[in-house]
Amino acid sequence: MTAVATPASAPSRRRSLTGVIGIRHLATPAVVVVALIADYLWVHSLRLDSIEQRTLNSGYLVGRTAEHLKLTLVATVLIMSIAVPLGVLISRVRARWVPPLVLGLANVGQATPAIGVLVLLTITVGPGVGVAMTSLVAYSALPVLRNTLIGIQQVDPTLIEAARGMGMRPAQVLWRIEMPLAVPVVLAGLRTALVFCVGVATLATFVNAGGLGDIIVNGIKLDRDPVLVTGSILTASIALLLDWAGGLVESALRPKGT
């Protein structure tokens, strides 16, 4: 986190990171810490039966959390390396009808329920981590693809004209003008994808791919509220913290002057 929130190393890049990291930016971690402590104290005050003990021990919890984070972060890296270049590529296509078609397909894709994608893949390929990862990437890549396209399309055409007039080659225009100006929109898409990934990764449990969904499902199936609540709070905490971190990255990487 320190790497993200180091206004000292780049004081000119951010108008007032010190001002922005005020109470507003501390609210999320504060809520998460309070929720986790409250859950811990509550579970500790209970006499757990053997079923609950099987789930509510640090080994199991840490293991599932690690699986969840791994699924989420690997999927996000894959999405970043697939969807961003793909978006750039599509924005280069000369045929005018291609980008709207892709945007339309992306919208329909977004209406597809994640659980449907996951189950269909599982039935056709078989359960496992690979299938969970594929659905995560397929489902969460859409906002990144869409935002990359939109981010590049919304760059002021007069700026591109000016860059060309200065003698920049198309590759230079892309790398030095269009991409930097698209960064905020692309990052917003990535942040959305990150949150989607945490959510879809909870469904990985249905295809035996682990993650925190295991704990939630145990809680529901065995009718044990402490298990259910602990799994849910851990999942929600991860989602909130990753989104929070994404927000910090977003404000740190915004190009100067926008």
Added chain:
Amino acid sequence: MDRFLSYVGRHTDDLLQQGLEHATVVGTAIVIATVLGVALGVTTWDRPMGRAAAVATTGTFLTIPSFALLGLLIPLLGLGWTPTVVALVVYSLLPITRNTIVGLREVAPAILEAARGTGMGPTRTLLRVQLPLAWPLILTGIRVSTQLTVGIAAIAAYVAGPGLGNEIFDGLSRLGSKNAINQALAGTLGVIVLALAFDLLFFAVRRLTTPRGLRV
């Protein structure tokens, strides 16, 4: 493909029933969320702290994964329709509240001045001037929320909620059988069709309810 069509043909009644339940649960949640979201927007739009808090809080709700939110609601509300509707309402709040706030803020001060000049009180100004002008934007928020919740409602089937998600989870539990894929496919496509149907509905509502002066 043939097998899928014959499956759909044999189970039309079930699928329609589940689709109807799915639409009902989404519709109920959206109506409740619209009332709450618009009320929240109306009370906070002209207070900087208030509207920031409203958007931040409802935004936090939207970040929580649906399965985790359902998990937190079950100990309080049990299984079935109730936690499903509550979860969907919670997810729908951000787009509706945010768009209400933005819509109300976009009404030009001169128009408010004119309303006051014609002798309208604050309540009448709100109902006759501000909300109608903000309506297209509010409606967009409602539409975004609907698209969002149609998909999320599929997961609720796991906690004994209604709808097409049951078809998907049934397919999963019959992994290896002939009909597993047909069932999962029917459920998934059903959700997409429902989302498109809702979109069409909003298109019509938008045409019918936009104040005449705002139509393009």
